[in-house]
Amino acid sequence: MTRVLKHLWDSTGMLLVFVGLFVGTSVFVPNFFSWVNMQGLSLSVATVGIIACTMLFCLASGDFDLSVGSVVAMTGVLTAVVINASGSVLLGVVAGVCAGGLVGVVNGIAIAQLGINALIATLATMQIVRGLGFIFSKGVAVGVSQPNFYLLGNSSLGGIPTPVWIMIGCFLVFGLVLNKTTFGRNTLAIGGNREAARLAGIAVPRSKITIFALQGLIAGLAGVVLASRMTSGQPNTAQGLELQVISACVLGGVSLTGGVGTMTGVIVGVLIMGTVENAMNLLNVPTFYQYLPRGGILLVAVLLDRLKQRPRA
């Protein structure tokens, strides 16, 4: 019996926490459980949610990527600059996404081929890319003159905002990739034991570069979508985003040492973060105080995870 309960907790623990939280806020926070608020909530987590999909791969393979926040800002700026210069929305979007991918490839090569620690490598690119964002924009927000571009972030389909559809699409695609493809399984194997994976014939450097390239591409996509929502590329945006994304993943039970992680976990982590922020806003908690519960929740989540992993003694 205890074993059954334990198994239930192992597989659905954070999901139960989220359901409890959701029901609780629905009952106690006025205006929370309404269609309009749900739209707002989902839109507010879209950027974090999209990037968390590939951050899951980075963490599962035993690395992480601190440069995503800067990539979001830089690609947004670049997209705006390219659209204004060329008059083509498509060209701007492609340029933004590809620039993100390029940063990812650089990260991947630095980490997998040159053997630089992921913390250092992405800390470096984080600053370099942030700097590029300022250079491209000359330090000020770059407004986009083509209204077509605004559609990406501000339209909706069937009552659900387009960025949320993009997030849902990312959840589905990357969930599938993690569980059903050799690439996804190899990612978890590399994080679980890099040397064993290598000796079993898995191409470790190639997989890592792919993981970081994907992370860059998706961060670039998120940057473009965010710029579209704001109708401008802003070099100052998304500061600290990388830590929010990693927090969401950890909330969802992804191990920082690699080898453990599920997409459902990440989705739950993203939703828990979004729900708490949303509830605090509805309750008019002053901004300064909102930081405290955010950090507190992360601590509690990691603690729960540790309890779960305690040996069966």
Place this chain on the structure above:
Amino acid sequence: MTPPYLQFESLVKAFPGVRALDHVSFGVAAGSIHALIGENGAGKSTLLKILSGVYRPDDGRVRLGGEPRLFGSTAAAIAAGIAVIYQELHLVPELSVAENLFLGHLHQRCGWVLRRRLLEAARRQLLELGEDFDPSTKVGRLSIGQRQMVEIAKALARGAKVIAFDEPTSSLSHREVEQLFATVRRLKGQGRVLLYVSHRMEEISELCDAVTVLRDGRHVETLTSLTGVTHDRLVERMVGRPMSDLFRYTPRPHGPPALEVEGLEGPGLTAPASFVVAQGEIVGVFGLVGAGRTELLKLIYGATRATRGRVQVHGRLLVGHGPRAAIRRGLMLCPEDRKAEGLIPTRSVLENLNLSGRRHFSRLGLIIDERRERRSAQAQVDRLEIRTPALAEPVLHLSGGNQQKVILGRWLSEDIRVLLMDEPTRGIDVGAKSEIYGLIYELARQGFGVLVVSSELPEVLGICDRILVMRHGRIVAALPRSGATEERLLKLALPASGGAAGNGGDSVKNDNRNMAV
């Protein structure tokens, strides 16, 4: 007669699904070396963990000098004079020997470390063990044997009365084993209580005065004298069935070459290596730890890059580098350190079994066919009799023998022709050993070429058709089975100048002939 200093009384400890200890009682006298033997899962580790305060027993108690003592924490056990020297040593490699010795209670005044007094105390402590290396050396630069001495000195520095050794010799050379034995005997002379856990029968008959056998969490017997007790008898008691012959060697016909190595050079080798393994042949590689055996296997496999030389599998040249190329040509490696190099501990049995082969189960090289994947894994579990509650069980929870089978099973779904095995039975109990040997024979009969690295003489002599001996990074001899004896192998493997060590090595192993036959 006074009662034994250390007494276990009716200890019970259960984990979900297992009774790790079931009313185990026995006593260990002061001034004697008491062996504790049993297969993996017999309850030895659980017993040590109760002794050292890691676990609390569900029932029963431990008595020290007649007083019932139970330790709520490892710190309490240490304070009561109990030390356990584990297989994996618990030292900080970046700190000096002296700092490690007195970790937690350094000589200090107002928070400042008194370096001179610290080093002096450390030197005295080491001298007590007959060691005279510099206590300011970083532990990371010591040999495994020296680190073990530091661990023992640390126990003594904390005033340990009871010292338990958990398979202390598994990574020591013969010479280091001799030094360890001398130290253990010295501790015995000081009247300490010594508990010695080991898989190696020959060590027990050489070193120990008494023995306790555990099986499936139960106490089987305690013998207070080992005179006239044969290894076979002990093994029988451990396994619970007669072990007429562990190795069951039968000759096989050999075919054309399976693996040809020509002039291979690279890190860890001091001379080019050349040899051939025929199809159906089992070739052993014997040598001391550090003789370049593991390095040789890794060079053949491409896990480290060779600077020169050729490797051919079934007459086809191995082109390119790295494990991927080797696997494509039909080479496989069972690495020495299963946990560090063989398994993905966090993942399931299924995923570990399919780690390499799952690319064959994917459609368009992309989406994995989960039914085929499960079927393949289940087939390996059935064929190798891997004991696991489920395919989804984390591989971490399996016993050593079953983990080794998972690694072997990984390769049987690939098109493999040559097996490279590094210490295939290290840390595996006798029952699982004989199953692994059976599997090696079966694969050899099917025409596999097998290269087995082992530091266990009985194993090399017991299962191999031919034996290569390595010393200082080179192959110094190749002996046919008929021409190989323990004396010859040891003489070839030991450094030429080390005559004394050679004798020591002989005496370590000269009791195990009845096991090797």
